[in-house]
Amino acid sequence: xxxxxxxxxxxxxxxxxxxxxxxxxxxxxxxxxxxxxxxxxxxxxxxxxxxxxxxxxxxxxxxxxxxxxxxxxxxxxxxxxxxxxxxxxxxxxxxxxxxxxxxxxxxxxxxxxxxxxxxxxxxxxxxxxxxxxxxxxxxxxxxxxxxxxxxxxxxxxxxxxxxxxxxxxxxxxxxxxxxxxxxxxxxxxxxxxxxxxxxxxxxxxxxxxxxxxxxxxxxxxxxxxxxxxxxxxxxxxxxxxxxxxxxxxxxxxxxxxxxxxxxxxxxxxxxxxxxxxxxxxxxxxxxxxxxxxxxxxxxxxxxxxxxxxxxxxxxxxxxxxxxxxxxxxxxxxxxxxxxxxxxxxxxxxxxxxxxxxxxxxxxxxxxxxxxxxxxxxxxxxxxx
Amino acid sequence: xxxxxxxxxxxxxxxxxxxxxxxxxxxxxxxxxxxxxxxxxxxxxxxxxxxxxxxxxxxxxxxxxxxxxxxxxxxxxxxxxxxxxxxxxxxxxxxxxxxxxxxxxxxxxxxxxxxxxxxxxxxxxxxxxxxxxxxxxxxxxxxxxxxxxxxxxxxxxxxxxxxxxxxxxxxxxxxxxxxxxxxxxxxxxxxxxxxxxxxxxxxxxxxxxxxxxxxxxxxxxxxxxxxxxxxxxxxxxxxxxxxxxxxxxxxxxxxxxxxxxxxxxxxxxxxxxxxxxxxxxxxxxxxxxxxxxxxxxxxxxxxxxxxxxxxxxxxxxxxxxxxxxxxxxxxxxxxxxxxxxxxxxxxxxxxxxxxxxxxxxxxxx
Numbered sequence: 001x002x003x004x005x006x007x008x009x010x011x012x013x014x015x016x017x018x019x020x021x022x023x024x025x026x027x028x029x030x031x032x033x034x035x036x037x038x039x040x041x042x043x044x045x046x047x048x049x050x051x052x053x054x055x056x057x058x059x060x061x062x063x064x065x066x067x068x069x070x071x072x073x074x075x076x077x078x079x080x081x082x083x084x085x086x087x088x089x090x091x092x093x094x095x096x097x098x099x100x101x102x103x104x105x106x107x108x109x110x111x112x113x114x115x116x117x118x119x120x121x122x123x124x125x126x127x128x129x130x131x132x133x134x135x136x137x138x139x140x141x142x143x144x145x146x147x148x149x150x151x152x153x154x155x156x157x158x159x160x161x162x163x164x165x166x167x168x169x170x171x172x173x174x175x176x177x178x179x180x181x182x183x184x185x186x187x188x189x190x191x192x193x194x195x196x197x198x199x200x201x202x203x204x205x206x207x208x209x210x211x212x213x214x215x216x217x218x219x220x221x222x223x224x225x226x227x228x229x230x231x232x233x234x235x236x237x238x239x240x241x242x243x244x245x246x247x248x249x250x251x252x253x254x255x256x257x258x259x260x261x262x263x264x265x266x267x268x269x270x271x272x273x274x275x276x277x278x279x280x281x282x283x284x285x286x287x288x289x290x291x292x293x294x295x296x297x298x299x300x301x302x303x304x305x306x307x308x309x310x311x312x313x314x315x316x317x318x319x320x321x322x323x324x325x326x327x328x329x330x331x332x333x334x335x336x337x338x339x340x341x342x343x344x345x346x347x348x349x350x351x352x353x354x355x356x357x358x359x360x361x362x363x364x365x366x367x368x369x370x371x372x373x374x375x376x377x378x379x380x381x382x383x384x
Numbered sequence: 385x386x387x388x389x390x391x392x393x394x395x396x397x398x399x400x401x402x403x404x405x406x407x408x409x410x411x412x413x414x415x416x417x418x419x420x421x422x423x424x425x426x427x428x429x430x431x432x433x434x435x436x437x438x439x440x441x442x443x444x445x446x447x448x449x450x451x452x453x454x455x456x457x458x459x460x461x462x463x464x465x466x467x468x469x470x471x472x473x474x475x476x477x478x479x480x481x482x483x484x485x486x487x488x489x490x491x492x493x494x495x496x497x498x499x500x501x502x503x504x505x506x507x508x509x510x511x512x513x514x515x516x517x518x519x520x521x522x523x524x525x526x527x528x529x530x531x532x533x534x535x536x537x538x539x540x541x542x543x544x545x546x547x548x549x550x551x552x553x554x555x556x557x558x559x560x561x562x563x564x565x566x567x568x569x570x571x572x573x574x575x576x577x578x579x580x581x582x583x584x585x586x587x588x589x590x591x592x593x594x595x596x597x598x599x600x601x602x603x604x605x606x607x608x609x610x611x612x613x614x615x616x617x618x619x620x621x622x623x624x625x626x627x628x629x630x631x632x633x634x635x636x637x638x639x640x641x642x643x644x645x646x647x648x649x650x651x652x653x654x655x656x657x658x659x660x661x662x663x664x665x666x667x668x669x670x671x672x673x674x675x676x677x678x679x680x681x682x683x684x685x686x687x688x689x690x691x692x693x694x695x696x697x698x699x700x701x702x703x704x705x706x707x708x709x710x711x712x713x714x715x716x717x718x719x720x721x722x723x724x725x726x727x728x729x730x731x732x733x734x735x736x737x738x739x740x741x742x743x744x745x746x747x748x749x
Binding site: 054056 | 421422428430431435451454461462464528576694695726
């Protein structure tokens with residue numbers, strides 16, 4: 001051996017720095033000599049900090065004294081069996097292929113986590129949340145909405161009762177507890193819309209009721225919201241958003257400290273990704289529910305067409321934030337309507353069912369040209 | 385920003401009999417970390433953490449901390465982070481267990497969950513003290529460790545009980561509370577045979593907060609006026625073609641938010657300067673010259689970079705921030721650094737350290 005290591009020595013009792021040299025003697029002993037210091041002992045009593053980039057290596061003496069050596073000092077020959085894990089990690093950190101592999105692992109984990117992990121974990125958590133908690137979350141959300149933006153409904157009581165009866169009718173055959181309340185609200189600021197709040201509350205705006213021309217269109221919209229309720233979308237969406245926010249905050253919160261922005265942007269982008277899946281699921285549920293009530297999914301397509309012309313103001317954002325393109329959803333509904341017609345050949349000769357007169361559609365012929373995407377029933381449980 | 389204390393304490397040229405104090409020696413903090421180098425460490429350790437389902441994250445934290453400590457030098461001597469991964473892993477397991485318990489408790493009813501949440505709230509001062517003590521004990525410079533004297537009674541007062549009068553005064557006590565908390569945090573620290581002291585009063589904390597509040601209110605007013613004007617011009621121009629486009633109704637959030645961002649950076653700089661410029665460690669003092677504008681630009685650059693790189697530039701952002709923070713800080717040594725020494729009550733300390741060891745956890749993620 002016979003190595004010499006020059007470094008800076010601190011005795012652990014004073015802040016005075018001593019230039020000192022560490023040498024090994026025979027029989028596993030060392031000697032340290034420098035300006036005003038001299039000590040010796042067994043190498044086995046020393047420890048050394050693991051290798052890390054260009055950070056100084058520190059030889060620690062049992063009594064708190066320490067010797068700082070340059071990062072390049074080959075001190076590891078004295079301690080061949082220490083810090084094996086860190087030594088391995090250090091080698092990985094210095095090798096380009098290992099770094100490239102690490103990038104791949106992290107990016108893949110990020111993608112898998114966002115596409116698969118967050119939804120799975122959020123859904124697991126959602127499954128553990130008792131319905132009581134979900135109910136109070138829904139009540140709380142509704143109370144917030146009532147404070148900011150929603151007004152009591154201006155619909156006549158008779159009309160409300162009529163629509164309530166249709167709502168009740170749709171609930172037949174569904175599991176109990178899927179939904180138990182429908183609330184009508186005047187929402188000049190929001191426009192024609194419907195939301196599914198956590199805990200089985202469906203909110204329908206007066207504007208939506210006025211806009212729809214047939215109560216079967218109302219059924220279609222409500223069936224979509226019931227789809228959200230059946231699958232607890234509001235709660236699951238809220239949990240997914242929270243998880244994304246937590247992960248983003250843990251990794252990037254302290255560096256930009258606009259923390260909020262670093263957190264909000266990915267949360268927003270992933271939210272829209274997740275909610276598209278939920279919308280498609282709710283649509284499929286609605287088609288099925290309508291068919292079970294002997295109503296053609298075509299009413300869903302009609303409701304979509306009518307609401308498509310609702311003020312553009314909402315739409316750009318509604319598209320980005322929650323819904324798959326309306327055209328695609330209408331096509332899905334029409335396809336479901338075809339299947340419905342095929343299943344009811346007597347009622348629906350040539351694919352047109354009795355009672356489904358197409359006059360309503362021709363009435364709105366001019367509004368179909370609009371390619372504006374987006375739409376009406378938006379589940380709104382996320383807002384806290 | 386000029387600091388009144390520093391300027392006031394400089395030897396007066398006309399100072400009569402007393403021999404003028406020698407000007408303190410200035411030791412600037414230096415940070416020598418490199419973004420590329422740290423990126424390698426960060427990504428490899430992150431990947432190992434992922435592969436080991438989080439277990440390795442304690443080792444990763446130690447490597448990361450050691451990198452930043454070891455690259456921060458004062459008077460040519462690097463800081464050292466001495467913690468071992470074991471206790472950190474323990475702290476993380478406890479945190480995960482608490483969170484898991486909280487989630488599970490939901491299954492057994494809201495009351496249990498609320499109870500657990502209350503317990504966590506009550507434990508907060510204890511966790512803060514433990515965290516500070518842990519970090520201090522494993523931070524070392526010139527072979528001397530820092531120390532944080534745990535005082536739970538004071539911690540409970542300042543981190544928990546002060547919230548009640550704060551709520552009663554609708555937040556007016558906020559700067560006062562912040563002062564009490566920072567003072568506690570600074571003054572419980574020990575290093576090199578001296579206790580840290582904060583030569584500031586609650587009154588010093590009001591101007592930055594009041595300025596920040598004032599700026600926010602003024603900005604909210606201006607930005608809503610601006611947005612109102614824009615919306616109006618759209619409505620009046622396009623009234624014939626229907627309502628204004630959607631982005632207009634969301635646009636007001638952007639100036640509002642960027643205003644918040646800027647104010648936050650300036651407030652942060654002012655508070656950090658206040659804290660360092662008024663802190664004393666026996667004959668040693670500090671000069672902090674963080675600039676709100678530069679800090680703001682730094683945060684902005686970091687935010688954009690992180691968002692555009694899907695997080696891969698987080699190491700770059702961290703290194704940049706650490707470098708600027710170090711650049712802005714200077715130690716004013718009124719005494720030779722060799723005069724620093726381990727604290728007198730060494731034996732008592734040893735016992736305290738043993739006791740601390742039982743609860744050796746590090747909660748910070």
